[in-house]
């Protein structure tokens with residue numbers, strides 16, 4: 637089987653931005669992970685797998701809630717940072733594995749809970765990937781994740797990325813179900829995918845509906861982070877000349893200036909918190 641293109645995306649294209657700006661992104665994304673944790677109610681005796689754990693902030697948090705946690709991801713630089721973070725807090729119950737969860741069953745351990753904060757939208761064969769996730773759970777185990785709704789309902793991404801795109805060599809816009817942030821936007825399709833992967837009791841509820849991108853004191857830094865982090869504009873930034881990159885960041889900053897509230901850059905988002913039973 638040919639290599640999953642997401643390996644390149646998360647190792648080469650955007651992995652660097654996600655590690656460089658990890659603290660900012662974790663502050664932004666914390667409410668979304670918390671919304672999943674509220675629904676999962678992880679218990680101290682449970683074993684949890686954090687799917688697409690990235691730089692590991694949620695994996696560390698889960699280590700404080702559960703008996704044992706495994707973070708799985710296909711990004712080497714993001715996993716390296718996750719391992720550093722766990723070492724820094726001396727959490728002995730948290731481990732990581734470099735795996736593509738779509739490629740094959742990824743663990744012999746049977747977990748009680750599978751969690752993900754925006755780590756399950758990048759599958760070209762989502763039924764296969766969610767089947768592997770279901771196989772990592774005990775019968776009756778709980779799945780909980782947060783994903784994005786439609787691209788048009790997520791101006792926090794669309795506004796800066798479209799402004800920057802005018803200056804960047806952008807890859808073609810992926811279709812609505814192609815691997816990417818919006819691939820699980822359609823709740824009926826997501827319900828069908830999870831049912832086909834062997835999950836039952838699928839429940840999909842709205843998650844947090846805005847994102848604070850950062851302080852309005854430094855719009856340029858907010859714009860740069862946001863454009864570099866996104867798989868599409870991140871690829872465009874890598875391929876662009878320094879002058880085009882600067883123009884893209886300036887355009888994104890100008891677009892974000894219209895969204896300042898109480899000294900922060902705040903834009904609307906549409907997210908879904910999804911739970912299901914293995």
Ligand SMILES: C[S@@+](CC[C@H](N)C(=O)[O-])C[C@H]1O[C@@H](n2cnc3c(N)ncnc32)[C@H](O)[C@@H]1O
Pocket residue numbers: 642646661665687688689690691692694708709710711714735736737738739752753754755756758759
């Ligand atoms: C949007 S980031 C979210 C990272 C992290 N969960 C967080 O909230 O900060 C998506 C993550 O999913 C990971 N990912 C994408 N496809 C994957 C796959 N097939 N198997 C494992 N991880 C994957 C990426 O490497 C990346 O770390």
